[in-house]
Amino acid sequence: MLVDSHCHLNFKDFNDDLDVVVSRAEGEGVGTLVTICTRLNEFEQVLGIAERYDNVYCSVGVHPHEAENAGDVDAARLIGLAAHPKVVGIGETGLDYYYDNSPRDQQQAVFRAHMKAARETGLPLIVHTRDADEDMAALLTEGTDGGRLTGVLHCFSSGRELAEKALELGFYISLSGIVTFKNAEALREIARDVPADRLLVETDSPYLAPMPHRGKRNEPAFVVHTAARVAELRGVTVDELARTTTANFFRLFGKAHAPASGAPGG
Ligand SMILES: [Zn+2]
Ligand SMILES: [Zn+2]
Numbered sequence: 001m002l003v004d005s006h007c008h009l010n011f012k013d014f015n016d017d018l019d020v021v022v023s024r025a026e027g028e029g030v031g032t033l034v035t036i037c038t039r040l041n042e043f044e045q046v047l048g049i050a051e052r053y054d055n056v057y058c059s060v061g062v063h064p065h066e067a068e069n070a071g072d073v074d075a076a077r078l079i080g081l082a083a084h085p086k087v088v089g090i091g092e093t094g095l096d097y098y099y100d101n102s103p104r105d106q107q108q109a110v111f112r113a114h115m116k117a118a119r120e121t122g123l124p125l126i127v128h129t130r131d132a133d134e135d136m137a138a139l140l141t142e143g144t145d146g147g148r149l150t151g152v153l154h155c156f157s158s159g160r161e162l163a164e165k166a167l168e169l170g171f172y173i174s175l176s177g178i179v180t181f182k183n184a185e186a187l188r189e190i191a192r193d194v195p196a197d198r199l200l201v202e203t204d205s206p207y208l209a210p211m212p213h214r215g216k217r218n219e220p221a222f223v224v225h226t227a228a229r230v231a232e233l234r235g236v237t238v239d240e241l242a243r244t245t246t247a248n249f250f251r252l253f254g255k256a257h258a259p260a261s262g263a264p265g266g
Pocket of ligand 1: 092129154
């Protein structure tokens with residue numbers, strides 16, 4: 001069984017066939033999904049999807065792209081929303097200096113509020129980071145200095161130094177379909193070296209469909225292609241990779257329940 005640790009099932013790409021998408025994932029052995037919140041004004045919709053399916057969980061948080069318009073986001077608000085039993089993580093949150101859709105100081109302030117909420121709830125932080133390796137390493141160091149804090153660098157596409165820093169601080173690394181792309185050799189080298197007990201897989205669907213679906217709508221079932229590529233890189237069977245990444249997921253996301261074996265939720 002595999003877990004898609006990061007997808008966006010509330011995006012309009014899934015408006016017409018979400019039931020089919022969720023059951024197709026189960027059919028491929030992708031038994032647990034986490035649908036990720038990017039704005040507080042979509043949280044109710046995201047939570048509604050998690051409540052509709054036994055095997056779907058969700059997060060609460062504000063994407064760095066949205067930081068500029070997230071004036072009222074503070075740790076207390078996030079902590080309140082995270083009390084729901086289906087909310088298993090804080091995020092996605094972080095720094096995106098590639099697009100710079102929000103001013104960097106606001107991205108950092110919003111990220112700090114999320115780190116505080118993650119520390120106080122004990123929930124894992126779901127981190128989005130792009131072209132911000134140095135500042136992210138500094139902020140994660142600051143965040144972990146402030147108390148117990150753990151989480152995952154999702155859709156990892158940063159450099160080796162940030163990977164090593166995050167691992168040293170106790171974080172996990174999640175690989176998306178990018179690892180299957182032709183030009184991703186540097187990422188594949190990192191993917192080979194992440195300790196087996198710190199690795200997760202995800203789709204980030206509807207974006208970033210792995211080969212052989214690149215360019216099409218991505219969906220949770222396609223995490224099997226990413227898992228197969230990562231298993232091949234690491235010289236382990238797909239079953240072995242599924243077993244370890246799924247165990248890692250349930251260790252990190254302690255609020256989520258593993259489905260009883262042989263009886264997928266519905
Ligand atoms: Zn992201
Ligand atoms: Zn995302």
